[in-house]
Amino acid sequence: MSESDRAIGRSPAPDDTIAFLRSGYLYGTRRFRDLATDAYDARLGGIGGVVMYGRDAASVFYGGDRFSRERAIPTSVQHLLQDEGSVQTLEGPAHEHRKSMFMRMLDEPNVDRLVDEFDREWAKVRAEHAGQTVPLYDVGNLVLTRTALAWAGVPAGTVDDRELAGRLAAMVDAASAVGPVNWIARARRRRAEAWAAHLIADVRAGHIETASHTAIRTIADAGDHHDAPLPEEVAAVEVLNLLRPIVAISRFLVFAVHAMHTHPAWRARLDDDPEAAGRFANEVRRFYPFFPVISGTVRRSFEWRERRFEPGDRAILDLYATNHDRRIWEEPRRFLPERFEAWDGDPNTLVPQGGGAAATGHRCPGEAATIALTARFARLAASRPFEVPEQDLRISLRHIPALPMDRMRIAMRK
Numbered sequence: 001m002s003e004s005d006r007a008i009g010r011s012p013a014p015d016d017t018i019a020f021l022r023s024g025y026l027y028g029t030r031r032f033r034d035l036a037t038d039a040y041d042a043r044l045g046g047i048g049g050v051v052m053y054g055r056d057a058a059s060v061f062y063g064g065d066r067f068s069r070e071r072a073i074p075t076s077v078q079h080l081l082q083d084e085g086s087v088q089t090l091e092g093p094a095h096e097h098r099k100s101m102f103m104r105m106l107d108e109p110n111v112d113r114l115v116d117e118f119d120r121e122w123a124k125v126r127a128e129h130a131g132q133t134v135p136l137y138d139v140g141n142l143v144l145t146r147t148a149l150a151w152a153g154v155p156a157g158t159v160d161d162r163e164l165a166g167r168l169a170a171m172v173d174a175a176s177a178v179g180p181v182n183w184i185a186r187a188r189r190r191r192a193e194a195w196a197a198h199l200i201a202d203v204r205a206g207h208i209e210t211a212s213h214t215a216i217r218t219i220a221d222a223g224d225h226h227d228a229p230l231p232e233e234v235a236a237v238e239v240l241n242l243l244r245p246i247v248a249i250s251r252f253l254v255f256a257v258h259a260m261h262t263h264p265a266w267r268a269r270l271d272d273d274p275e276a277a278g279r280f281a282n283e284v285r286r287f288y289p290f291f292p293v294i295s296g297t298v299r300r301s302f303e304w305r306e307r308r309f310e311p312g313d314r315a316i317l318d319l320y321a322t323n324h325d326r327r328i329w330e331e332p333r334r335f336l337p338e339r340f341e342a343w344d345g346d347p348n349t350l351v352p353q354g355g356g357a358a359a360t361g362h363r364c365p366g367e368a369a370t371i372a373l374t375a376r377f378a379r380l381a382a383s384r385p386f387e388v389p390e391q392d393l394r395i396s397l398r399h400i401p402a403l404p405m406d407r408m409r410i411a412m413r414k
Contacts, residue, residue: 008050008305009040016042024398025292028053028318039305049295049314050307053321055328058348060304061317062356062363065092067296069362091299095362097225098238102365103358105215105242111369114151114246115376121146122377126385131414133389135407136257140250141169144373148246152239153214159195167192168240168247172401189240196236215242245366251401252374254408255288256281257381258395261388263335270382276337277375283337284374285352286329289395289402292320294354294362319351386410 011031013019020027028051032038039052052061061067068091090098104110125143145165150156167188174185202208203220210217219238222230230238259280260267269276298313309315324332328349329339348355353364364370392405 006037006039006305008307009035009037011035011040011042011051014043015046016044017046020044022398024396024400025289025320025402026397028293028316028321029324032318032321044316047314049316050309051293051316051318053318054325055322055346055348057317058322058351058355061294061296061315062348062354062361064302066299066302066309067315068299069296093225096360098222099359099365101218101222101238102242105218106365106369108368110151110215111372114147114369115372117151118143118147118373118376119380121150122380126412129412131412133409133411136410137250137254137403137407139410140253141165141247144247144250144253145243148243151215152242153210153216154199155208155210158199158208164192164195164243165247168244169250171240171244172248172251192240193233193236196239197232200232200235200239245364246369246373249370249373251290251403252281252284252288252370253377254403255284256374256378257388257408257410258393258404259284259287259335260378260381262393266337267382267384270379274379277379278371279337279340280378281371281374282340282343282350283335284378285370286323286350287335289320289397289400290352292400293318317351317355319354322349322351322355325349384413386412 011019016027016031019031023030031040031042031051032053038054039050039057041048042051043049044051121143125139125146129139142162142165145168146161149159149161149164170185170188171192199208199216200220203210203216210220216239219230219235219242222235222238224230260270266276266280270280293316295314295316298309298311298315300311302309322328326332330336343350347357347363353367353370354362356363358365358367387410389409389411391409393408394405395402396405
């Protein structure tokens with residue numbers, strides 16, 4: 001049976017919420033295996049939808065403007081990662097217009113500037129922690145926060161960078177949490193939004209001078225698709241939607257060191273071959289767990305797998321299962337960066353940050369920045385600026401988002 005001929009199955013459970021919480025990233029993979037299908041009906045959080053994975057599923061999910069992100073994820077997650085009025089919550093011309101702003105801010109020259117800033121900030125933080133053993137995840141959050149602020153044009157001294165690093169990281173760390181952990185993270189986000197709103201107001205009023213090419217100036221001057229200025233609170237949300245994903249790359253820096261430590265032969269390859277770093281970064285993104293799934297609601301009727309999907313229906317694309325799909329990736333449970341020497345670049349196969357086209361769809365506009373920063377850090381790490389002491393390197397796939405147990409402690413060289 002071909003991929004496109006498989007029937008849509010049905011989960012045997014009345015509600016799969018407990019199964020999802022127990023299995024984490026492997027929830028969908030286990031159901032797909034047990035049901036012998038790549039798409040099935042299930043209820044999660046009391047809401048029904050089709051859970052699916054693979055190239056065909058990603059093509060349907062991201063192609064043809066079929067799905068909307070509006071009301072597609074729980075409020076607790078949306079308020080931490082997106083919030084009202086942000087680019088991710090828009091559709092149609094409004095989304096295309098706002099997305100084009102992010103694509104300009106994250107084009108190749110700007111990504112090159114971002115990597116240069118990262119080099120400078122990494123050197124500073126490395127010197128600050130010389131001779132110390134520290135969690136790379138925490139150090140990465142700080143380095144990337146400082147990098148993002150300097151690159152975006154935020155003047156030094158206008159924000160406590162350590163405090164902001166904690167707030168931005170908490171938005172990602174607590175996204176899957178419920179109750180007090182999520183509430184605290186949302187309160188920290190509101191304080192970050194208040195800072196960003198003041199920043200936008202000061203830029204617009206001329207109290208803060210920024211160059212015309214900077215991201216902060218771009219957001220402050222931006223209008224909506226009707227050329228009306230963005231409301232201050234919406235512009236503030238977009239500031240965080242620029243800074244937070246850059247800081248979230250800290251997880252990939254951790255995973256890059258984890259991969260290098262558990263596959264030490266790659267240290268020499270990265271040191272000898274600059275082009276190997278890009279393949280290494282992509283395999284880190286494919287192999288390691290980032291976000292497990294993405295949800296969408298149907299915008300307009302369509303048919304798939306002999307099923308009629310109507311407006312308001314929900315679908316959940318399993319990103320982790322797609323990145324480990326045996327129909328796409330040979331030996332998907334092995335870390336093999338060399339697989340990307342022959343990769344055809346299909347945007348619906350490597351989907352840690354979404355599928356489809358970044359310019360017009362909901363694929364993350366910062367994907368090129370993620371690859372560039374992860375590749376750059378991999379080359380820096382290959383030169384042994386630190387050692388990896390004995391620690392618990394296990395990564396629980398039940399915890400979302402995942403990290404090594406000891407947050408990848410590193411001993412900085414003096």
